[in-house]
Ligand code: AMP
């Protein structure tokens with residue numbers, strides 16, 4: 569399959585004629601059952617018509633994703649919600665008022681128009697209203713309901729720049745809208761509203777604290793921050809190896825000096841074995857590491873920057889064929905919880921405390 573690739577600016581509503589034409593083409597492709605990768609404020613999505621079972625099957629095939637791993641349905645306006653869920657609880661209204669459009673996904677009871685192919689066989693559906701202007705326009709032009717997982721091959725870090733969408737999806741889907749770098753860089757927060765107490769299944773930019781301030785009591789799924797191999801996570805997707813670079817990744821937690829010393833000692837050992845090493849650090853210490861490839865995810869104090877850069881850095885290690893990677897650990901308050909959740913999963917929960 570020849571994949572059409574078109575550039576589009578995400579920071580303006582005033583599209584050029586070429587951009588308008590690209591959006592219309594993308595919308596038509598989705599309406600006709602095809603697949604289009606597009607930017608959102610979280611990560612790039614791989615979109616198909618959420619109400620067409622054949623489109624969802626194509627999404628699973630293009631990603632190599634297990635078909636019991638449900639997709640998130642993206643909508644552009646609040647009216648669209650009523651058609652795909654059985655009931656809109658008070659908590660959903662409050663959360664939508666506070667965080668939509670934006671990086672929050674809600675799990676609700678699905679209604680009949682949503683095929684089981686889209687929900688991985690479940691009776692519930694995940695719904696999000698993105699804020700990204702390109703995503704919103706595309707949703708409108710393609711009929712109102714786009715099922716979209718992240719636009720990466722299953723298991724790889726989600727793409728935050730179009731280059732990695734092209735790397736994974738060129739030849740596998742109909743079209744890619746290249747909107748440059750995304751803003752947030754981590755997938756949406758997922759909150760399950762079908763349980764008696766709202767439960768966070770995946771942390772993200774909207775933090776647990778922010779959710780509590782809006783709806784009161786909120787639980788965290790027990791598999792969120794630790795090894796879930798023995799548990800059945802409520803978000804089926806979280807059980808799969810995720811976000812992972814090809815190299816073996818270990819997170820190193822401890823006092824700053826101890827972390828730098830431990831990592832440099834390990835790098836010395838790797839060098840003796842002729843293994844290519846990498847480090848994920850932060851601005852303050854990155855110059856001190858002796859690895860073959862050292863990448864800073866930014867200033868430790870600026871969690872937003874760390875979130876935005878993490879996946880790109882994980883991908884860059886693959887580009888450089890790094891075999892063993894060490895990463896500094898991060899505090900788990902605020903969006904730091906989402907950063908550590910992804911890093912721990914990418915590392916398969918390999919953590920060294922020094
Ligand atoms: P991705 O599309 O790659 O961002 O992954 C979507 C995530 O949402 C996966 O971890 C899914 O398991 C989760 N998810 C989607 N729909 C549901 C649902 N109905 N119930 C629970 N988790 C869901």
Ligand code: MG
Pocket residue numbers: 717718726
């Ligand atoms: Mg994904």
